[in-house]
Amino acid sequence: MYIQWRKCPWVGMCAPMFDMGFKLCWLRDRLPLQGKDLIDAISLSTRIMKWRAPVEAPEDLFDVNSGTADTFMMKNLLSAKAWYYGCLFLSHKLLNPTNGPFDPDLIAISRQSHKVFQQMDLLRGASALLLWPIFLLGTGAVTPADQTAFTNAIVSCAPRSGPGTIQRTTQLLHWAWAPDTELEAGFLGSDIILRTDILRQFFM
Numbered sequence: 001m002y003i004q005w006r007k008c009p010w011v012g013m014c015a016p017m018f019d020m021g022f023k024l025c026w027l028r029d030r031l032p033l034q035g036k037d038l039i040d041a042i043s044l045s046t047r048i049m050k051w052r053a054p055v056e057a058p059e060d061l062f063d064v065n066s067g068t069a070d071t072f073m074m075k076n077l078l079s080a081k082a083w084y085y086g087c088l089f090l091s092h093k094l095l096n097p098t099n100g101p102f103d104p105d106l107i108a109i110s111r112q113s114h115k116v117f118q119q120m121d122l123l124r125g126a127s128a129l130l131l132w133p134i135f136l137l138g139t140g141a142v143t144p145a146d147q148t149a150f151t152n153a154i155v156s157c158a159p160r161s162g163p164g165t166i167q168r169t170t171q172l173l174h175w176a177w178a179p180d181t182e183l184e185a186g187f188l189g190s191d192i193i194l195r196t197d198i199l200r201q202f203f204m
Contacts, residue, residue: 027094041091049088074123079130082116086136106140126153
């Protein structure tokens with residue numbers, strides 16, 4: 001996998017993240033986590049935190065037109081990082097479901113991902129595969145500036161995504177961010193991830 005990743009990017013850097021993302025989504029349907037499910041969630045969380053991309057690359061923004069950047073490699077690496085942040089976010093939420101939308105760890109993970117989506121936009125490499133981490137990380141946006149970062153990320157995915165998928169992702173985030181005086185936090189935020197009734201309206 002580490003040698004041939006350039007020939008098949010969706011089986012390259014992102015492969016471990018796709019697998020862990022699937023398992024985390026399965027565990028989300030098992031809430032509240034107990035027994036083996038809880039052990040599995042803790043084990044997944046540990047694996048995610050230890051994950052490192054097999055290829056190193058500059059962390060700062062780069063000049064795509066300079067000819068010095070390997071844009072294929074960067075798109076692949078940035079996709080893997082987006083999924084890494086999404087899995088990290090979801091695993092933390094599953095293990096701390098009562099922390100609410102102002103959980104400082106979730107907010108920090110969400111903000112750390114901003115640069116990934118900004119870089120991907122510069123490369124014009126955003127695709128529908130990024131909408132899953134964009135939605136998850138976007139639920140951690142608690143300020144208008146944070147929210148704008150994710151609406152911009154959705155827009156950058158539009159040329160390579162179906163209109164229905166874009167619409168559902170946008171609607172879900174707007175629902176997560178909408179004011180709700182009946183909730184203690186004043187809005188759903190990341191707690192929307194725990195709401196099977198809402199998620200199934202969009203995906204099932």
